[in-house]
Amino acid sequence: MSELYRMLGQSGIDDDYLTGLTNKGIVKRAYKDIETADIKICDETEDGLTVTVDDVTCKLVMPLGESTCSCPSRSMCRHIITAFLYVKREFESEPEEVKQDENMSCSERTREAGELSTSAEKQTEDFSELLDYPLSTIKKQVGMNSFRTIYEHLIMENHAVITETSIVTVELENQGVKVKLLAPIEYSTCSCGRKEFCVHRAEAILRYQIYKEKISIENIAELIMSEGEEKLNKDGIITLAENIKQMLEEMISAGLARLSPELVSGCERFAIMCHNERLADFEKDFRTLSEQLRLYFGRHASFRIEKLLSDVIKLYGEANHIVHITDDREIYKLTERMRTEYVPSKPLDLVGMGYRHFKSQTGYEGEVIYFLEENTGKWYTYTNARPLYYEGKRAVRITGKEAAPWGLDCSMQELAQSRIHLSGCRVNQDNRLSSTSEAKAEIVGARAFTFDGVEKNSYNNFSQLFSEKFPTNASVWERNGYEQLVFIYPYKISEAFFDSVRQRFLMMLEDAWGNRIQAHIDYSNEESYNIKYLERLYQQIEKKKKKPACFFGKVYISEGMLKLYPIEYYEEQTTKADIFLSRKNVGKKKEQNGHTEEDKSANNMDNPEVEGLKDCLENCRNLMTQILQSGFTTVQAQTIEDIRRVQTTVLQYGLHYGGEMLGRLAEELEKRKHDMTIQGSEELVATFVRLNLYIIEALSKVKYDEVAWKFGHYEK
Ligand SMILES: [Zn+2]
Ligand SMILES: [Zn+2]
Numbered sequence: 001m002s003e004l005y006r007m008l009g010q011s012g013i014d015d016d017y018l019t020g021l022t023n024k025g026i027v028k029r030a031y032k033d034i035e036t037a038d039i040k041i042c043d044e045t046e047d048g049l050t051v052t053v054d055d056v057t058c059k060l061v062m063p064l065g066e067s068t069c070s071c072p073s074r075s076m077c078r079h080i081i082t083a084f085l086y087v088k089r090e091f092e093s094e095p096e097e098v099k100q101d102e103n104m105s106c107s108e109r110t111r112e113a114g115e116l117s118t119s120a121e122k123q124t125e126d127f128s129e130l131l132d133y134p135l136s137t138i139k140k141q142v143g144m145n146s147f148r149t150i151y152e153h154l155i156m157e158n159h160a161v162i163t164e165t166s167i168v169t170v171e172l173e174n175q176g177v178k179v180k181l182l183a184p185i186e187y188s189t190c191s192c193g194r195k196e197f198c199v200h201r202a203e204a205i206l207r208y209q210i211y212k213e214k215i216s217i218e219n220i221a222e223l224i225m226s227e228g229e230e231k232l233n234k235d236g237i238i239t240l241a242e243n244i245k246q247m248l249e250e251m252i253s254a255g256l257a258r259l260s261p262e263l264v265s266g267c268e269r270f271a272i273m274c275h276n277e278r279l280a281d282f283e284k285d286f287r288t289l290s291e292q293l294r295l296y297f298g299r300h301a302s303f304r305i306e307k308l309l310s311d312v313i314k315l316y317g318e319a320n321h322i323v324h325i326t327d328d329r330e331i332y333k334l335t336e337r338m339r340t341e342y343v344p345s346k347p348l349d350l351v352g353m354g355y356r357h358f359k360s361q362t363g364y365e366g367e368v369i370y371f372l373e374e375n376t377g378k379w380y381t382y383t384n385a386r387p388l389y390y391e392g393k394r395a396v397r398i399t400g401k402e403a404a405p406w407g408l409d410c411s412m413q414e415l416a417q418s419r420i421h422l423s424g425c426r427v428n429q430d431n432r433l434s435s436t437s438e439a440k441a442e443i444v445g446a447r448a449f450t451f452d453g454v455e456k457n458s459y460n461n462f463s464q465l466f467s468e469k470f471p472t473n474a475s476v477w478e479r480n481g482y483e484q485l486v487f488i489y490p491y492k493i494s495e496a497f498f499d500s501v502r503q504r505f506l507m508m509l510e511d512a513w514g515n516r517i518q519a520h521i522d523y524s525n526e527e528s529y530n531i532k533y534l535e536r537l538y539q540q541i542e543k544k545k546k547k548p549a550c551f552f553g554k555v556y557i558s559e560g561m562l563k564l565y566p567i568e569y570y571e572e573q574t575t576k577a578d579i580f581l582s583r584k585n586v587g588k589k590k591e592q593n594g595h596t597e598e599d600k601s602a603n604n605m606d607n608p609e610v611e612g613l614k615d616c617l618e619n620c621r622n623l624m625t626q627i628l629q630s631g632f633t634t635v636q637a638q639t640i641e642d643i644r645r646v647q648t649t650v651l652q653y654g655l656h657y658g659g660e661m662l663g664r665l666a667e668e669l670e671k672r673k674h675d676m677t678i679q680g681s682e683e684l685v686a687t688f689v690r691l692n693l694y695i696i697e698a699l700s701k702v703k704y705d706e707v708a709w710k711f712g713h714y715e716k
Contacts, residue, residue: 002044007062008084009091009099017166018084020180021065021187022076030081039086051083058083065187075195127168129183131214133205135223142202144224150203151220153343160207170204175344179204221329234331237277241322244270244282248316252688253681255631256308261297264290278335285315305625312628313692320689342426342434349374352447353485354552354568355400355416357526358385367400369416370485370552370567371433377453379485382433384412406441419444449570458550460489462515463711466562469555470704483554488517488564490548496538498523498531505531507538509551509564515711517555519564530566537569560706610709614702616649620662620695627669627688632681635669643669658698661691 018027033053042050048059048067057070058080067080091099139147159173168181177200178191190200209215247266251259267290274282289311295303325331350371359365366385373380384402400413406422408415425439433439459465469484490509494516498505505527507519519534521527541548553566623646626639647662668684 002049004044004049004060004062005041005087005091006099008049008060008064008087009094011062011064012166013064013084013088014166016169016180017064017182018081020167020169020182020189022078022081023189026076026078026081030078030085033078033082034086034089037082039083041087041090049087051087053079053082053086060084060087063184063187065182065184127164127181127183127208127212129185130168130181130205130208131212133185133209135206135215135219138202138205139223141197142199146199146202148224149343150199150206151217151224153203154206154210154217154220160204162208162211168204168208170207172200172203172207174346175200176346181205181208218329221332225328225332233277234328237279237331237334238323238325240273240277240279241319244319245316245323248312248319249682249685252312252316252628252685253632255627255634256296256629257634258631261293264293264297267293281334282315282318285311285318289315305628306621309621309625309628309692310696313689313696316685316689317693342428342432342436345425345427347421347423348380348425349419349421349444350380351419351451351453352416355412356567357400359524359526367402367412369412372453372457374419374451374453377451377456378431380427380431380433382415382435384435404441405435406439408441408443410443417447419446419448454487457485458487458489460491460511461513462488462509462511462517462562463513465517465555466707466711470557470707483556483565486553486555488551488553488555490517490551493538493541493548496535498535505534507534509548517562517564519551519553519566520558521565534566534569557704557707560703561710562707610702610706613653614699614706616646616653617695617699617702619646620650620658621699624688624692624695632669632672632684635673637673640666640669640673655698658691658694661687661694665691 015027018030037054038052039054040052042052044050045059048061051058051060056079058067059069060067060080060083064080064084065076067076067084069077069079071077071079142150153172153174161169161171161173163169170179170181171177172179179188179200180190181188181201181204185197185201185205188201188204190198190204192198192200206215206220210217247270251263267286271283271286271290274280274286289308292303292308292311294300296305296308322331322334348371350373353370353372355367355369357365357367366383368384369382371380371382372378382405384405400411400416402412404410404412404415406420406425408420410418420441420443422433422439422441424436425441426434426436428434465486465488469486488509491512492510494508494510496505496507503523505519505521505523509517509519521531521534523531537548540546550570551564551566552568552570553564555562555564557563619642623639623642627635630636630639643662643666647659647666650662651659664687665684668687672684
């Protein structure tokens with residue numbers, strides 16, 4: 001008996017492995033062929049074990065993937081699979097004593113005995129080649145950019161299913177591909193169809209190595225960061241953060257009143273430096289800050305000192321955080337490459353729910369389309385933006401007539417009311433869809449309201465909306481930025497008017513229980529059409545005494561109430577919402593969420609428990625804005641006195657930390673007043689910042705409680 005015959009016969013190669021080498025169809029076909037074809041096992045030569053299948057000749061070797069065949073096929077053909085299956089079957093039918101190899105060495109015998117004892121459980125395959133495949137080789141094979149993309153996939157924990165049989169199968173669900181890893185690796189296959197080593201094979205190997213704890217994600221991160229130009233400029237970032245901190249320190253201790261308008265361009269320079277280090281959040285914060293300062297120095301009416309104070313405090317807090325980071329990965333995470341990366345997504349069934357025109361502070365104009373995904377009920381957006389000015393000239397206005405992306409033959413406006421099937425698209429962490437040309441979309445129909453996602457986001461009870469969409473445990477910055485996309489079915493509209501003093505349109509939506517949400521649109525040229533539309537809508541509803549239908553928009557907390565930025569209004573007949581809304585609220589009429597029937601008007605009053613505390617905290621904040629303007633050395637004696645007074649009140653409310661910080665601040669300021677020679681203000685700035693962070697957090701909590709109380713969800 002030839003050696004190869006035995007090796008092939010005893011190999012653990014099974015159908016999974018063969019399917020990995022070729023495909024299911026070929027393996028199936030081969031099973032048929034061993035019954036019907038004329039197959040002969042001939043001799044073993046240097047080229048392998050010769051097996052003839054009808055009139056072709058196969059030379060089988062180990063690993064099987066290197067076998068050859070005389071037929072014209074250049075890859076693994078069905079003859080080789082047929083020949084192998086035949087050899088295996090023949091070998092298995094040999095009598096036991098023939099299967100035993102008299103030449104087998106002692107150690108091999110024991111090893112085989114050992115294997116036999118475990119084979120009852122599960123045959124352990126040798127995947128050491130997969131596990132030992134070096135990271136650096138993978139990186140070289142796919143290139144640095146792809147390697148980084150894979151790393152980001154790993155970080156974001158996209159779904160992958162790993163199964164071990166005679167081969168390792170890794171299904172990368174988000175990318176819709178399945179990789180079959182075989183030893184030797186060259187014979188691995190991927191459903192993307194590429195013959196060569198593709199990014200999916202690379203990701204599959206890495207995932208398998210991580211799964212087996214052979215490597216960790218940190219190993220990959222280290223490799224990325226050690227790369228020449230990819231090297232993270234950690235020292236540069238920390239130095240930048242230190243400079244930012246110092247600049248803000250000087251700004252706070254000197255006071256706005258003493259600073260020159262050059263500070264605006266100073267902040268813009270910082271924004272550019274942040275951009276160069278790819279610190280996207282910081283860049284944005286500096287752009288906002290410089291805009292605020294521009295308003296301040298220009299004595300602009302829309303300037304709000306509270307906003308400037310909180311921007312400064314937030315930036316300082318972040319810079320201070322970076323200065324103290326020691327872990328490279330933490331810093332890597334701050335850089336924009338993490339979050340602006342668009343990763344491939346599964347095919348999506350999207351329903352256009354509306355679109356909005358916008359103009360950003362940073363000089364961009366565009367439109368956003370809001371999509372609801374039918375299967376997951378998740379929101380996605382697509383943004384089409386362009387600079388307002390192009391090469392010094394004002395760009396052509398965006399009108400909604402622009403062409404839709406993804407090869408669709410319609411306008412943006414039409415896309416915003418269509419149902420589409422989108423495949424091959426890329427999505428970032430915020431569920432923003434990219435306009436990649438690889439993506440293809442097809443229109444399936446018009447906007448519809450008949451899927452779960454709509455029901456999940458629809459409300460005719462605002463108290464329920466509040467408790468479901470605004471959870472208590474959010475942090476302050478989160479809470480400030482909270483915006484929830486919802487469908488609102490008000491019971492009535494109690495008032496609508498244009499507030500000409502503050503240049504905004506307000507409309508009060510009420511549910512059947514007397515809970516309120518205020519629709520709010522700040523006036524601008526872009527919004528004038530929407531405002532006119534809503535004014536007309538209100539008049540019609542008034543005149544005909546009919547019930548309003550459905551508003552789609554963003555809900556957020558502001559001015560002690562729930563507010564709505566309306567994006568779209570749908571007529572009743574289009575939504576047919578009554579069916580599921582009545583289902584959703586069966587028996588809810590009586591449950592007054594903390595208020596009794598007669599108590600309806602309570603919904604619109606302020607909570608006396610919260611009011612006093614809110615006043616007190618707002619007093620604190622006002623004192624802080626005074627200090628921000630005057631700086632530390634020229635604080636008025638009156639201000640210090642006021643700080644002491646407010647400290648007493650703060651302590652009465654049981655806010656000990658706040659009280660202590662106020663006391664410390666007053667004391668330090670007093671010292672400086674009497675001794676002008678005190679140098680350095682780092683400590684004092686730190687106290688000032690800590691105190692302000694505390695006030696911001698407390699105020700945010702109070703404002704949240706205020707709304708919660710109105711909706712009957714207030715807990716002391
Ligand atoms: Zn062949
Ligand atoms: Zn592939």
